[in-house]
Amino acid sequence: MSELTPEQVDYFMGEAIKEAKKAGALGEVPIGAVVVQHGEIIGRGFNLRERLEDASQHAELQAITEANRLVKSWRLPDAQLFVTLEPCIMCAGIIQQSRISDVYYGAEDPKAGAVHSMYHILEDERLNHQVHVHQGIREQESGDMLRNFFREIRKQKKAEKKARRAAELAAQETPNAFAEK
Numbered sequence: 001m002s003e004l005t006p007e008q009v010d011y012f013m014g015e016a017i018k019e020a021k022k023a024g025a026l027g028e029v030p031i032g033a034v035v036v037q038h039g040e041i042i043g044r045g046f047n048l049r050e051r052l053e054d055a056s057q058h059a060e061l062q063a064i065t066e067a068n069r070l071v072k073s074w075r076l077p078d079a080q081l082f083v084t085l086e087p088c089i090m091c092a093g094i095i096q097q098s099r100i101s102d103v104y105y106g107a108e109d110p111k112a113g114a115v116h117s118m119y120h121i122l123e124d125e126r127l128n129h130q131v132h133v134h135q136g137i138r139e140q141e142s143g144d145m146l147r148n149f150f151r152e153i154r155k156q157k158k159a160e161k162k163a164r165r166a167a168e169l170a171a172q173e174t175p176n177a178f179a180e181k
Helices: 006-025 059-071 089-098 139-173
Strands: 032-037 040-046 079-085 102-107 132-135
Touching (some): 006 032, 006 059, 006 079, 006 102, 006 139, 059 089, 079 089, 079 139
Parallel strands (some): 079 102, 102 132
């Protein structure tokens, strides 16, 4: 179990939020993550699924992969993962397999969360490793970032639909120059 102070927890979640903002700036779902070991960030990541056209490119995977390379091991004992959204099934599996000791997450994911919302993979005693989970860290900020992102997506789609309809109406109203008289 981690020995982080509340100030450290807030700081590292702030770093995960910075990563999420990078994803959002690229048009990706704004989810960010950092891996911390011995009070130092050893891995950073943000969603890259759309850009890389790869369903596995979640923030957690990016951060864990970077941390694995840095420590030259697939094991990350005494490491903590900070992520802005509750991990999905795939990410929970990677976290568990990496032997990360603690996960701190911001917003819950009621549709795909595998830590508390739908499943409890990280604390399942049938598995050979359990992870201490700390939920709701800067939850409002993490959730607002996601809600705002999806609100903008819906707004863009609505504007595109309206523009298509207007173009279709204009095409119907424009007399055909080649029509017989």
